[in-house]
Amino acid sequence: MTDALLVACPHCHALNRVPPARLGEAPTCGKCHRVLFDGHPMALDTAHFDVHAGRSGLPLLVDFWAPWCGPCRMMAPEFEKAAVQLQPDVRLAKVDTEAEPALGQRFGIRSIPTLALFVGGHELARQPGAMSATDIVRWTRQHLPR
Numbered sequence: 001m002t003d004a005l006l007v008a009c010p011h012c013h014a015l016n017r018v019p020p021a022r023l024g025e026a027p028t029c030g031k032c033h034r035v036l037f038d039g040h041p042m043a044l045d046t047a048h049f050d051v052h053a054g055r056s057g058l059p060l061l062v063d064f065w066a067p068w069c070g071p072c073r074m075m076a077p078e079f080e081k082a083a084v085q086l087q088p089d090v091r092l093a094k095v096d097t098e099a100e101p102a103l104g105q106r107f108g109i110r111s112i113p114t115l116a117l118f119v120g121g122h123e124l125a126r127q128p129g130a131m132s133a134t135d136i137v138r139w140t141r142q143h144l145p146r
Helices: 046-055 072-087 102-105 131-143
Strands: 003-007 015-018 060-065 093-098 114-119 122-128
Touching: 003 046, 015 131, 046 060, 046 093, 046 102, 060 072, 072 093, 072 131, 122 131
Parallel strands: 060 093
Antiparallel strands: 003 015, 060 114, 114 122
């Protein structure tokens, strides 16, 4: 199982070894036994950000948003739709910049909503502004490493 990916659980944040060929077979967490991919973005906080962005072997697409932001609220259902299309190849997460200001500051988020794509702990691409699910999926796939 040397080619297994480390996949962080969206519920307990434990790292799980999953062979890439089995990602689409509804793998579950070895610690909490919940499904690793449920077709929804997860809420991500400062304490667990680096586990998902840097230690997990999956690309991480983050929506930096705030509850008072009208365009953020408009994009939320589109981000949900994109999660269904992108998982299990990409983990989707939402960071509430009001609740987690340290993450917004760490990444220099100046406008919201802002999408940022991370692979191996490094930011590959960033896109400010609300987008449709189709555009989110297209933009993400365009920026994923080949």
